[in-house]
Amino acid sequence: MLELREGQDGDRVVTRCGIPAGSIVWRGWGEELGRRTRWSYQVDHDRHLELGGAAARIRHSCEPNCGVLIRREARILEIHSLRALAAGEELTVDYATFEWEIEYQAGACRCGRPSCRGRIVGFRGLPADRRAAYGRYIAPYLREIEWGIRPIAVGRAVLGQPRSEDLAEVGATV
Numbered sequence: 001m002l003e004l005r006e007g008q009d010g011d012r013v014v015t016r017c018g019i020p021a022g023s024i025v026w027r028g029w030g031e032e033l034g035r036r037t038r039w040s041y042q043v044d045h046d047r048h049l050e051l052g053g054a055a056a057r058i059r060h061s062c063e064p065n066c067g068v069l070i071r072r073e074a075r076i077l078e079i080h081s082l083r084a085l086a087a088g089e090e091l092t093v094d095y096a097t098f099e100w101e102i103e104y105q106a107g108a109c110r111c112g113r114p115s116c117r118g119r120i121v122g123f124r125g126l127p128a129d130r131r132a133a134y135g136r137y138i139a140p141y142l143r144e145i146e147w148g149i150r151p152i153a154v155g156r157a158v159l160g161q162p163r164s165e166d167l168a169e170v171g172a173t174v
C-alpha cells in the first residue's frame with residue numbers, strides 16, 4: 001500500500017491507492033532500541049522503534065494527513081489517515097506527537113503548511129491547542145508527562161500518573 005519515492009527535495013512515502021479518512025494505513029511494530037536514530041519513532045520514555053519498510057521514512061508535517069497511534073503494551077503501532085488520501089499522495093505525520101525532542105532534523109521545517117511552526121520540534125514545543133487537537137494520536141508516554149506536569153503548573157494537588165489500563169483504553173478504538 002505504501003511506496004518510497006525518491007525526489008529532488010528528499011524521499012517521500014506515498015500511497016499507491018486512494019484511502020478513506022480514518023483508515024489504518026500501516027500497522028506493526030519494529031526493532032526496539034534504547035536510543036533515538038534518524039528514522040526511529042519514540043514509543044516510551046526510554047524506548048525508540050525502527051519500523052520496517054517504507055513506513056519508517058514518512059516525513060514530518062506540522063499539519064499532517066496521518067496520525068500515529070501507539071499501543072505500547074500490545075506492541076502495536078498504527079498509522080491512521082486523518083482525512084481521505086488520493087492515490088500517489090505523500091503521507092505525513094507530526095513528529096512532535098511522539099518525539100520528546102528532535103535530534104536529527106536541523107534547520108527550518110519545509111512542510112509548507114499554513115500552520116507550519118517554522119522548525120521541527122518535539123512535544124516540548126507543541127502548542128497546547130495542537131496537543132488537544134491530536135488527542136489519542138499523542139504517544140501515551142507524552143500524555144503521562146503532560147498529566148504529571150499540569151497539576152503542578154496550575155497549583156493543584158498532584159493527580160498522579162494515569163493507570164496503564166486507562167491508557168490502553170484511550171487507544172482502543174479506531
Ligand SMILES: [Zn+2]
Nearest residue numbers: 062109111116
Ligand atoms: Zn512545518
